Amino acid sequence: MNTESKPERAQLVDIGVNFHSAQLAPLTDQLLMRARAANVAQILATGTSAASSRQALELARAHPGTVFATAGVHPHGAKSFDADAVRELAELWKCPEVVAVGECGLDYNRNFSTPEAQRMAFAQQLSMAIETRKPLFLHCRDAFADFHDMLAPVVADGARGVVHCFTGNRAEAEAFLALGLDIGITGWVTDLQRGQALRDAVPAIPLDRLHLETDAPYLFPKNAEKRRGHNEPANLPWVAAGVAKLLRRDVDNIIQACTSNSRRMFGLPGH
Numbered sequence: 001m002n003t004e005s006k007p008e009r010a011q012l013v014d015i016g017v018n019f020h021s022a023q024l025a026p027l028t029d030q031l032l033m034r035a036r037a038a039n040v041a042q043i044l045a046t047g048t049s050a051a052s053s054r055q056a057l058e059l060a061r062a063h064p065g066t067v068f069a070t071a072g073v074h075p076h077g078a079k080s081f082d083a084d085a086v087r088e089l090a091e092l093w094k095c096p097e098v099v100a101v102g103e104c105g106l107d108y109n110r111n112f113s114t115p116e117a118q119r120m121a122f123a124q125q126l127s128m129a130i131e132t133r134k135p136l137f138l139h140c141r142d143a144f145a146d147f148h149d150m151l152a153p154v155v156a157d158g159a160r161g162v163v164h165c166f167t168g169n170r171a172e173a174e175a176f177l178a179l180g181l182d183i184g185i186t187g188w189v190t191d192l193q194r195g196q197a198l199r200d201a202v203p204a205i206p207l208d209r210l211h212l213e214t215d216a217p218y219l220f221p222k223n224a225e226k227r228r229g230h231n232e233p234a235n236l237p238w239v240a241a242g243v244a245k246l247l248r249r250d251v252d253n254i255i256q257a258c259t260s261n262s263r264r265m266f267g268l269p270g271h
């Protein structure tokens with residue numbers, strides 16, 4: 001009998017999955033099963049509106065210890081940010097399963113809401129976030145200067161958080177790190193065309209400030225062996241492999257560091 005036990009594979013944490021999206025919503029149980037088989041032990045369900053944040057909380061309650069929720073209003077939906085949303089978010093942020101304030105931030109790429117509406121919704125969520133003492137789950141696209149200016153005083157007041165799905169360049173990564181924010185990396189890093197600026201930036205991110213995420217159903221990792229149409233949390237090991245290859249590090253090493261960073265940042269139970 002072989003008594004030698006296999007070395008335990010490092011567990012992953014996916015800090016960004018849009019379970020409420022039309023692509024993923026009908027598949028929750030399968031997605032969680034495949035995630036577990038891929039060693040993705042814990043997942044943050046992203047809330048992008050009051051309604052989807054409520055759904056994320058319900059999902060977290062149905063899968064305690066595995067799924068956790070964020071609650072916030074995404075810049076795309078900033079135009080519908082009103083007193084009702086503020087009340088609803090304030091309720092959600094009191095729940096222990098809600099481990100982050102967000103997704104919130106600025107996105108001037110497509111301006112689904114006007115920049116003014118985005119800044120108003122972001123400013124309100126930032127000021128409320130301080131009181132929750134929960135970390136921020138941040139989104140920034142094509143809005144670096146305004147985003148950085150709005151965050152700096154809040155971080156100086158004690159807020160912390162992750163710039164999720166970071167796709168910027170090295171100087172932007174360094175500026176966020178200098179503020180004290182962590183960085184979340186998706187399959188964008190495996191895209192040799194449009195991911196080039198990010199690939200130059202990743203080596204500048206200290207290993208204790210890095211988080212991994214799929215941002216499923218978006219951003220299918222380009223290095224994945226098979227394609228299933230849309231991205232899902234079970235593909236997170238491909239993101240880890242992409243980062244490890246880029247940094248010429250052992251993949252377990254990357255996974256262990258990122259898992260411990262994410263558990264620490266969001267207060268997730270460890271194993």
Ligand SMILES: [Zn+2]
Nearest residue numbers: 103139164165
């Ligand atoms: Zn985002």
